[in-house]
Amino acid sequence: MEQVSLARRAARLAANIPAVAHGPTIPFDSGHGFPALFPDLTAAADKALTTHREETLQYGSRPGLLELREWIAESMKEDGADVSPDEIMVTNGAKQGIDLLCRLLLDEGDSIVVTAPTYFTSIPIFRSFDVNFVEVGQDAEGLDTGQLETTLKRFKQQGHKAPKFVYNVPDFHNPTGITMSRRRREALLELASRYGMYVIEDSPYRKVRFEGSSEPSLKALDRTNNVFHLGTFSKLMAPGLRIGWIAGKRELLARMMQLKADGGTSPLVQRIIVEWCKAGHFPAHTENVQRTYRLHRDRMVAALRRDLPDAAVVVPHGGYYVWLTLPHHIDADELAKFAAEAGVTVLAGSKFYAVSGPGTLHSEGPPKNHMRLAYSHSSLDEIDEGIRRLAAALRRCNITPASAPSERLVAHSNSTTA
Numbered sequence: 001m002e003q004v005s006l007a008r009r010a011a012r013l014a015a016n017i018p019a020v021a022h023g024p025t026i027p028f029d030s031g032h033g034f035p036a037l038f039p040d041l042t043a044a045a046d047k048a049l050t051t052h053r054e055e056t057l058q059y060g061s062r063p064g065l066l067e068l069r070e071w072i073a074e075s076m077k078e079d080g081a082d083v084s085p086d087e088i089m090v091t092n093g094a095k096q097g098i099d100l101l102c103r104l105l106l107d108e109g110d111s112i113v114v115t116a117p118t119y120f121t122s123i124p125i126f127r128s129f130d131v132n133f134v135e136v137g138q139d140a141e142g143l144d145t146g147q148l149e150t151t152l153k154r155f156k157q158q159g160h161k162a163p164k165f166v167y168n169v170p171d172f173h174n175p176t177g178i179t180m181s182r183r184r185r186e187a188l189l190e191l192a193s194r195y196g197m198y199v200i201e202d203s204p205y206r207k208v209r210f211e212g213s214s215e216p217s218l219k220a221l222d223r224t225n226n227v228f229h230l231g232t233f234s235k236l237m238a239p240g241l242r243i244g245w246i247a248g249k250r251e252l253l254a255r256m257m258q259l260k261a262d263g264g265t266s267p268l269v270q271r272i273i274v275e276w277c278k279a280g281h282f283p284a285h286t287e288n289v290q291r292t293y294r295l296h297r298d299r300m301v302a303a304l305r306r307d308l309p310d311a312a313v314v315v316p317h318g319g320y321y322v323w324l325t326l327p328h329h330i331d332a333d334e335l336a337k338f339a340a341e342a343g344v345t346v347l348a349g350s351k352f353y354a355v356s357g358p359g360t361l362h363s364e365g366p367p368k369n370h371m372r373l374a375y376s377h378s379s380l381d382e383i384d385e386g387i388r389r390l391a392a393a394l395r396r397c398n399i400t401p402a403s404a405p406s407e408r409l410v411a412h413s414n415s416t417t418a
């Protein structure tokens, strides 16, 4: 038989999945949770499999368990967003939410707006819909709405259709850790309604806050029902649960339910979460998560100051990551290879840029000297050791950290530099 050609979206993907590192490697590359923080769900699971046996072992309802949606709606209401349970759809994690919104809104050649850099796992999802990426930069106040407005005006003048949506992580951005200011949030929503675009607010880290107070969520500021809010239990409870949600327009959720081709999100896991939340564990657990990750962040920042003194660090006030700017001449992709050989895995910043090349925001390619480090997964001792290994890898790049010139970031009002 002649070779059957793959769909374009599959043909351009790698034909193998890289092996996950085991053993003594310290993982600063992934947003995994700290295992000691995973909640004890045995009592909730027992109840789910006995009292609720018929419900949990059956196919679930399309929108998701009503009690879970009620709990989510209440929690969003406490956070200022007036959302009802029928404006919520449960998904297999926020990632599936991104995929479903793409299925709902995108045809080949449509444009979407993303920050540069952006959440790197979303990039191949967007790319599989053959989109045209419109990248917008960030500063200390988050997504640069002035730059976005200029781009949208130019787009219109050139006769292009407006982008379908703006995708952003406004709280403790992945990868930069920046939180968007209130005035930028308002400006973004104004632009979205003026130009006819949806806004996707991907918000997994909002409650993983270490200090300061929250800005209103985009959903809370949304007067025109233009915002889709993506939430998840991954970052506060456990990513293995694979439960997230989309909050948005009812009639569009109805269409996404028909596009969700997975037989439904597990009613068993949804029920376990409901029972655990109803037992009142959530507030104390959240505080513990905040306290623990704050210690992890502080430990990593201290280790970076000690061992990589010339790396500029955006110190986030929440979330899972620090974003480094290394001296100009350091190629973080090369450094990541040396670091893996030294026993610590890291992600080079170049992975977080959707496009680059002529006519794009980064016409000469993505910036080479950034790196994202996750402090979430490792213990405090591993954080110290991992940064020591990273410093050794940096020396192998033929540079001593202390002797290299650095490009320091401006201090952020919602995140600080070290």
Ligand SMILES: Cc1ncc(COP(=O)(O)O)c(C=O)c1O
Pocket: 031, 092, 093, 094, 095, 096, 119, 169, 174, 202, 203, 204, 231, 232, 233, 234, 239, 243, 244
């Ligand atoms: C910005 C962002 N969105 C979504 C996710 C994934 O969430 P989930 O585990 O619910 O799919 C992550 C996880 O790293 C993330 O950083």
